[in-house]
Amino acid sequence: MIQQGGAFLNTDIAVVGGGASGLCAAIEAKKFCPAADVSIIEKLPKCGKKIIATGNGKCNLSNVNLSSEKYHGSVNAMNIINNAPDCYEFFTKNLGILCVEGSEGRQGGLYPSSNSSSTVLNALRLKIQELGINEICGFDVNSFRQIKNGFALYSLNDQICCRKLIIAAGGYAGTSFGTDGSVLRILKDMGYKISRISPAVAPLRVSQNQLKGLKGVRAKGSISAVHKGRILRTEKGEIQFNENNISGVCVFNLAYLFRDYENLVLRADIMPHMTENELADYLFCIRRIRRNYPLEEFLTGLFVKNMSVYIVKNVLGKSPESKISSLSDNDIKILSYRIKELEFNVTGCSSWQNAQATYGGIHADCINSKLESVLHKGLYFCGEILDTVGDCGGYNLQFAWSSGITAGRNCGISLKGDYYDKNK
Incomplete structure (x- = not known):
């Protein structure tokens, strides 16, 4: 006893x-x-x-x-x-x-x-x-x-x-x-x-440079863990962008893969309900009706402001103050592709405290x-x-x-x- x-x-x-x-x-x-x-x-x-x-x-x-x-x-x-x-x-x-x-x-x-x-x-x-x-x-x-x-x-x-x-x-x-x-x-x-x-069921760390401007942004979509071009697994849900990591249940379910795969990449589709061609057609339409507005307003109505500016700056490398009319047809096609495949290099899994x-x-x-x-x-x-x-x-x-x-x-x-x- x-x-x-x-x-x-x-x-x-x-x-x-x-x-x-x-x-x-x-x-x-x-x-x-x-x-x-x-x-x-x-x-x-x-x-x-x-x-x-x-x-x-x-x-x-x-x-x-x-x-x-x-x-x-x-x-x-x-x-x-x-x-x-x-x-x-x-x-x-x-x-x-x-x-x-x-x-x-x-x-x-x-x-x-x-x-x-x-x-x-x-x-x-x-x-x-x-x-x-x-x-x-x-x-x-x-x-x-x-x-x-x-x-x-x-x-x-x-x-x-x-x-x-x-x-x-x-x-x-x-x-x-x-x-x-x-x-x-x-x-x-x-x-x-x-x-x-x-760690598992945890956020995945990404360099702050890749996430600059996205802190606090949430986007519904799908996200894939990719290794050397091969998709290991795809999850759907709300993707949460933080200062130095990406989280959300959909990301938590991919975190275990970091243990076994070096150079893991997260590939996010933040417009999952449209095909790439459908999105391109829509963006051509927006270019026409907003041609005299600055680029920072190009994706207004699709994403929150921070995400819109991030895409313009990081995908096209253009100033948000440039006119929408400056977008070429090829720019539109690149945007359509990258919005469907935004990529972030994983640098690690979150700490044990957050797992x-x-x-x-x-x-x-x-x-x-x-x-x-x-x-x-x-x-x-x-x-x-x-x-x-x-x-x-x-x-x-x-x-x-x-x-x-x-x-x-x-x-x-x-x-x-x-x-x-x-x-x-």
């Missing part, structure tokens, strides 16, 4: 990390082995801080459009999701949370009907209290090792021993939520294969179908620490729930089997 206030603590199952996957893992472990003493080990003063921030505080629980194309990494996320209980049923029947399809601009996103992430966290806490699961907060794991009949976890001053261990410590994204990658570094030192780490997820982590070679380690029997993994990342729109939380349920369930069943073998 846990002896609060002591330096040496014992528990049957320790879950390192009190985030989405860790809370689900603890609940499932206790459900499948009711006799077990289950403890959640969290480095922050309270569990679930990152859950509160998800979905802009509305908690995008999942998405009705789940598919393998939405996940990236060595771990097969859809296999885990398909073999875990349905997310909708888990929340409605087990936690009493009514899920509805949201209208946040992300097709198919599932949200709590309250539209509040605190509802989800409170429901999880109620279940944890009901099951008698311990929460040990303020315990920062700086090392752990396998011992006889289990594992020993160490913080600066304290030690916890457990028979089974579930690691749900997250990755590097969102450092203010306690996920700084420290546990991944420990695991690497223990011999685990860690896929290359990179919503981690691309990379514990490689699939290190786990079995039960999410148990192949190196240390009795050790399980779930959540963002595994090498898989989903698109923006509830996909990462869905994997957190499903992997947490899977790891917790298998851990509980394994411990229950140990009890049975011991008492035969």
